[in-house]
Amino acid sequence: MSVRVYDIAHARAGDKGNTSNISVTAYDEAGWQTIHRELTTERVLAHFRHLGAGPVRRYELPQLRALNFVIENALGGGVTRSLAIDPHGKSLSAWMLMIDLPGHNEGAA
Amino acid sequence: MAPTKIRIGCGAGFSDDRIPPGVEIVERGELDYLAMECLAERTIARETLDRAKDPTKGYTPVLLERMEAIMPPALKRGIKIVTNMGAANPMGAANILRKHAPDWGCPDYSCAVVRGDEVTDIMRAHPELALMEDGAPLESLLPRMASANAYLGADVVAQGFATGADLVITGRVADPALFLGPMLHAFGWSYDDYAKLANGTLAGHLLECSGQLTGGCFADPGKKEVEDLAGLGYPLADVWADGRVEISKTPGSGGRLDIATCTEQLLYEMHDPTAYITPDCVLDASGVSFRQLAKDRVALDGARGKPRTATYKVVVGYFDGYMGSGEMGFAGTNAVARAKLGIEVVKERLRRRGLTYSEMRIDLIGMNSLHANDAALAPEPYEVRLRIAARTTDKKAAEAVGAEVRSLHMQGPTGAGGGVNFGARQILAVKSVLIPREWVKPEIVMERAA
Structure with a gap:
């Protein structure tokens, strides 16, 4: 079944220059298996591309059931010069959580 | 004799951070040290401009208000303080504090000042340096440069405390170094003991954003609950001489400190977890894990340290129009x-006024302002705010944007209300370069001697 990242994980966004750093942490093992398998750099890039963002790098921290995404060019030129209402992109964590993923199995352990 | 354990609290995580939780952690946290991080990437550029107008200024504007609340209860308890509120003028900060502290009941204390992070002269002498962001030569920014500061490490903070100072005031120092410095000083750790430096840096990284570790930036009603978010307490770290670290927060305060909040803050602005570069070490946090020892008490495991790099990072602030x-x-x-x-x-x-802009951004607040998503796909809300922002090198053209928006009250579509003209803001942008460590000459100066 398909699942929204929001339902299985939580996220936090931070910035450095024009790069957004968004972590995604699964609530449980089933959620971890799904985000680890399905929340790919390609999917994240497609979701953030309208911001002019990319490339995207993904780091895995299995012991924390967490992924760390580093999304370049996501902040409208960077915190200090962006015209955006949220130049830090702190709200982008919520955008990450809007991604829909296929193949979630609640019973997975 | 060196202590076996110290306790370091965070008293502020950004320049305008809330003061009451800082007072609370001082009064109830049983701290040995208090660190206050108040210097965002570009703040120092603005404070360098303040200093150009008035040589006694250039420290963090909230310095006096914060210190009036923090210093008396801290000094009374023998808590030593380190802060980067010196910003572009650490000695100026120390001097103005000395002027006011007696009125706050603090007639007698010792203050060390860290200087030498400012490297504008070095920048001018090395226009060939390549900007980290785009590889372009630094030369292109020099005519517009407002400030340039190197991120110093924990060694200078420790040297500040080694003078016996109750208070160490710095300019630009790496945020985690404000926490690692007291550890280096208290335990006499070798500056090449990377296992310990990694643990201390990890603790500093977790604590430096104050309430973001303890339930701030976290609550989602019905999904992720935070107890008494209004009474959010600031975090503290118990650090042992062998490098062990446990994190907690002000006893009896609101908020939440557990593996979930620690995981979010661990990865906050971390980028590559295998190589979090600070002036003190390269932290490999990829194997970090957390153990919940009790409610609001978490142990840190698995930090690894690699040798520090041969360079300091310098952030260059420059004017970038309006x-x-x-x-x-x-x-x-x-x-x-x-x-x-x-x-x-x-x-x-x-x-029609002939005004031009290099970039204009249009938002419909309530539909697409935060994520720039396709407004056509968003459900039509009951109310919406239009927002127009534009960039230009001409201040008058910048001022015209908000003025034209606001005049929609009388000369726009029907029912336009609640207009705001935010005026023109001078943009101070930042870029970075790396420079060899030996070009930078930090020094510790006692405030009395100034």
């Missing part, structure tokens, strides 16, 4: 269409 912006609200039937007409009217009026 930004003008304004907002106007619409509500009720056809609100979005009226907002869109308002946008077209403002753009056309600016065009």
